[in-house]
Amino acid sequence: MPLHLTKVAYGATSLEDMRSWFATRGEEARLTTRYLPKRHEEIVPGGSLFWIYKHQLVMRSPILGFEEAEGGKTHIVIGTTLIDVMPAPKRAHQGWRYLDDKDAPRDLAEGEASGDVMPGGLASELARLGLV
Numbered sequence: 477m478p479l480h481l482t483k484v485a486y487g488a489t490s491l492e493d494m495r496s497w498f499a500t501r502g503e504e505a506r507l508t509t510r511y512l513p514k515r516h517e518e519i520v521p522g523g524s525l526f527w528i529y530k531h532q533l534v535m536r537s538p539i540l541g542f543e544e545a546e547g548g549k550t551h552i553v554i555g556t557t558l559i560d561v562m563p564a565p566k567r568a569h570q571g572w573r574y575l576d577d578k579d580a581p582r583d584l585a586e587g588e589a590s591g592d593v594m595p596g597g598l599a600s601e602l603a604r605l606g607l608v
Contacts, residue, residue, distance in 0.1 A: 477577035478522030479515055484568050485527045498556040506551040516542050525554050526575055532563040533581050560584040
């Protein structure tokens with residue numbers, strides 16, 4: 477089973493904002509990070525970067541690989557195809573975090589709707605209470 481990463485969609489004002497940003501990037505995009513994940517061999521092939529928006533995992537991008545970047549940093553190379561997933565609560569964090577495949581939300585089937593994204597404050601409070 478592949479290992480995944482999670483990352484906050486920092487600066488995104490909506491899910492459509494995210495989709496439009498990725499639509500202008502071609503086939504792949506590069507996210508710069510300070511360090512190569514220690515478990516990178518478990519991530520590629522088959523892992524994804526799950527995006528956190530308003531305290532929920534909402535979409536994922538396939539991770540295509542890792543490459544060296546300027547200044548000793550690392551690029552996380554991702555596909556620009558955004559795959560909608562069943563929204564799942566997730567606290568915001570800095571940088572990226574690992575996500576086991578068994579804990580990753582499932583992809584939405586074609587034509588399946590996830591409903592509206594739950595407001596961040598409500599999702600956080602329900603998660604704190606252990607209700608989601």
